[in-house]
Amino acid sequence: MSSYGLAAKLALEKAFRENRAVIWGCFVADRDSEGLHIFTYFKGREWQELGQLLPPRNLPAPHFHDPVLGIISGGLALEETKNFLMGHAVSPELITYRRKTIPRFSGNHAVLVVGAGALGNFVGLGLAFSGFSNLTFMDPDVVEPTNLNRQIFFYEAVGQNKAAALAERLNQHYQTRACGLVGYFGEDTDLTPYNIIIDCVDNFETRVILSEKAKEHGKMLISGGTGVAAGQMITYDPDLDGSTPAELLGLPEIVRQRGSGSYDRNRLSCISQPNPAVVMTNQIVAGLMVDACRQLLAGRRPPNLFYENAAIMR
Known part of the structure; x- marks a missing residue:
């Protein structure tokens, strides 16, 4: 991930001569935009575009x-590394993420993060790195040993x-003023103290309630979800009067078809999930969520993003 041209050139030269791979990432910035590139090089991929990406x-x-771009790029680079080492297809194209430069802003915005599992861990890290200090996390679950492979802050916290x-x-670690609320997000949850809500939950029923409450109280909402190899990030800004994340994904109808008796809160913790999301997908989607949070607070409308590690265009 070096920003120095000589180091990148030496790494590529060594990879070419010794038939090795280089997973290469870099940040890019100009007067009005910022972003990142990730590229997997191995012999035979001496593309013209590669020379244009070398640091000047x-x-x-x-x-x-x-x-935050570092969190996203780190997750993408790890995903490419995993795919290469396991014999899976790496991205056939340059992976690029770019958006307009975000101005500096106060970190005093009150943020509620609902769900403190794998996605919530990386969202918390990104918020802390970005200078947010007034953070509230809500989750009813306790840390289980099976969580430790992807929920990075829970070492020595089982139980x-x-x-x-x-x-x-x-x-x-980051001198935030974060607090934890033990419980479920429900229709009676008070959103008055918060400027923005971040949805990191693992079930459709709570996502529907989050969207309905955000719309009712005029709160910005960022909703993220992950699977083993895919994820999405969807935003809602009440000033733009668009569809909520739950509405865009058709979740109210899915919940209605399931029926009121199909959802057992006490059994739907992360320990019982058959296919827990791996760490890289959570890291990538969480980084995109925090970056969207910064864009919303800067008065911009970030695009909804869908990620799949096996897609031609990630």
Whole structure:
């Protein structure tokens, strides 16, 4: 992930001569936009575009860095590494993410993150890196040993409530003023104290309630979901009067067809999920969610994004 041209050239030269692979990532920025590139090089991929992506400076010099773009690029690079080592197809194209430059803003916005599992862990990390300090996490579940492979802040926290443990770790490492609420998000949850809501839950029923409450109270909402190899990030801005995430995904109808008796909260914790999402998908989608949060607070409308690690265009 070096920003120095000489290091990148040496790595590519070594890979060419020794028939090795290089998973290469870099940040890009100009006057009004910022973003990242990820590319997997191995012998035979000497593309013309590769030379255009090499950093312009050979030796160390001041360069652009953004911690949230770092979370996204790190997840994408790890996904490419996993696919290459396991003999799966890597991206046949340059992976690119780019958006307009985000102005600096106050980190005093009150943020409610509903769900403190794998997605919530990486969202919390991204918010802390971005300077948000007034954070509230809500989750009824406790940390289980099976969570530890992808819920990065829960080392030595087995048996503790997830929301409380995550808030404690962020306060300890990043000097945030985070707090944890033990419980479920429901129709009686008070949204008055919060400027923006981030949905990291693992069930459709709660997602529907989150969308309905955000629309009712005029709150910005960012909804993210992940599977083993795919995920999505959808936003709602009440000032634009668009569809909510639940409406866009057709979740109210799905929940209605299931019936009121099909959802058992006590059994739907992460420990019982048959296909828990792997760490890279959560890292990528969480980074996109935090970046969307910053864009919404800057008065912009980020696009809804869908990610699949096996797609030709990620």
